[in-house]
Amino acid sequence: MTGIPEHPPHPELIRVALMSDHPGLRDLFERSGMVRVVEAVPDVLVWCLPHDAEGLPSDVLAALADPGAPGVIVLGDGHPVRWFQEALRLGVDDVLCLPQTPQSLGMAAAKARAARARRIHAAPADGPAGGGHVFTVFSTKGGSGRTVIASNLAVCFAQAGLRTLLLDLDLHSGDCALVLGLAPRATLLDLVTGATAIDAGALGRAVTRHVTGADVLAAPARPEEEELVAVERLERLLETARAGYDAVVIDAASAFSPTTLLALDHTDTLLLVGAPDLPAVRSVRIALETLDLLELDLPDVRIVMNRAGADVGLETADIEATLRREIAYALPSDRAVPLSVNRGRAVVADDPRSPAARSLLGVSRSLVAAVGR
Numbered sequence: 001m002t003g004i005p006e007h008p009p010h011p012e013l014i015r016v017a018l019m020s021d022h023p024g025l026r027d028l029f030e031r032s033g034m035v036r037v038v039e040a041v042p043d044v045l046v047w048c049l050p051h052d053a054e055g056l057p058s059d060v061l062a063a064l065a066d067p068g069a070p071g072v073i074v075l076g077d078g079h080p081v082r083w084f085q086e087a088l089r090l091g092v093d094d095v096l097c098l099p100q101t102p103q104s105l106g107m108a109a110a111k112a113r114a115a116r117a118r119r120i121h122a123a124p125a126d127g128p129a130g131g132g133h134v135f136t137v138f139s140t141k142g143g144s145g146r147t148v149i150a151s152n153l154a155v156c157f158a159q160a161g162l163r164t165l166l167l168d169l170d171l172h173s174g175d176c177a178l179v180l181g182l183a184p185r186a187t188l189l190d191l192v193t194g195a196t197a198i199d200a201g202a203l204g205r206a207v208t209r210h211v212t213g214a215d216v217l218a219a220p221a222r223p224e225e226e227e228l229v230a231v232e233r234l235e236r237l238l239e240t241a242r243a244g245y246d247a248v249v250i251d252a253a254s255a256f257s258p259t260t261l262l263a264l265d266h267t268d269t270l271l272l273v274g275a276p277d278l279p280a281v282r283s284v285r286i287a288l289e290t291l292d293l294l295e296l297d298l299p300d301v302r303i304v305m306n307r308a309g310a311d312v313g314l315e316t317a318d319i320e321a322t323l324r325r326e327i328a329y330a331l332p333s334d335r336a337v338p339l340s341v342n343r344g345r346a347v348v349a350d351d352p353r354s355p356a357a358r359s360l361l362g363v364s365r366s367l368v369a370a371v372g373r
Contacts, residue, residue, distance in 0.1 A: 014109045017042035032106025043113040044071040051078035064090045071112030111294045117265040131242040136250040139273040141283040145306040146273050150251035151179045155346040156364030158214035162246040166216045170253040171226040174219025181344025184208040189220040192233035200244045238266045269300040275307050276314045302328035331359045
């Protein structure tokens with residue numbers, strides 16, 4: 001196994017332990033930008049086996065038998081002849097033949113960690129199941145209107161009488177508090193770096209209450225503070241949020257970062273935001289393909305086409321054909337939206353008769369009805 005890194009692992013990276021010596025493998029994983037190779041407390045275990053090995057080693061079998069163990073990746077130096085079917089049957093999260101690109105190895109690590117999280121969440125719990133519904137608003141393209149949509153949906157849910165939390169997980173440049181005109185005294189960073197446990201009381205002290213009754217947990221105030229947020233603490237935060245609210249609206253960062261992958265693991269309804277232009281449509285298509293590749297098995301994925309209705313030469317039918325998915329919601333381009341943002345108000349409250357506000361209210365009602373609340 002490789003040695004312990006001289007500096008502590010970046011909290012946002014997937015922690016991978018290499019269980020077999022293989023020249024250059026550590027460098028390949030870390031060049032993905034998604035992985036830190038570690039010895040202690042890994043998210044994912046990686047073995048490298050000869051393609052003609054008789055079967056999986058006992059330490060691999062032991063890891064597969066433990067539902068709380070890290071994710072498992074097995075690499076082969078060629079196409080496995082004898083152990084490939086055994087690996088699939090026993091639940092290895094991914095089997096890859098070398099050589100692989102850094103990006104492929106990083107995505108495999110993300111897939112394995114997501115699979116591990118699903119196994120842990122599926123394990124029998126001591127208490128009854130339940131809790132709120134988690135909506136994640138996501139786009140891999142900046143400027144999509146993701147934050148405005150998330151913020152306004154949270155306001156709509158609160159106005160409908162739901163206990164609502166707006167959780168800003170764009171740790172680098174989240175603007176939910178700014179969009180709603182709030183000046184938070186505490187941020188997510190204060191909560192997850194505190195010495196106390198993350199429970200309902202700690203969460204309640206960290207949120208800022210919007211005039212509509214929605215609670216907002218703001219992103220860190222400065223971009224460099226993103227590195228101080230440990231993913232393992234976010235896991236507990238998401239569990240506490242679900243237990244304490246009827247609706248949790250997550251504004252996720254515009255990338256498949258470890259934080260976003262963790263949010264997706266907890267998501268009940270994913271709102272994937274796009275716009276009627278070729279780069280944005282391509283971004284949505286790639287996001288859908290990546291979700292399939294990661295095998296996240298999200299129960300409810302809905303496409304939101306923002307700034308729809310403009311005569312830009314792309315028809316709804318053409319976009320749906322490209323995405324191979326129906327567009328669930330179309331939000332119009334409306335001057336009321338930037339005006340409301342500049343006033344620090346949700347458009348559904350600032351100009352409730354505007355086309356954008358009426359559309360957002362319709363979306364919120366559809367979502368509330370869909371989850372039976």
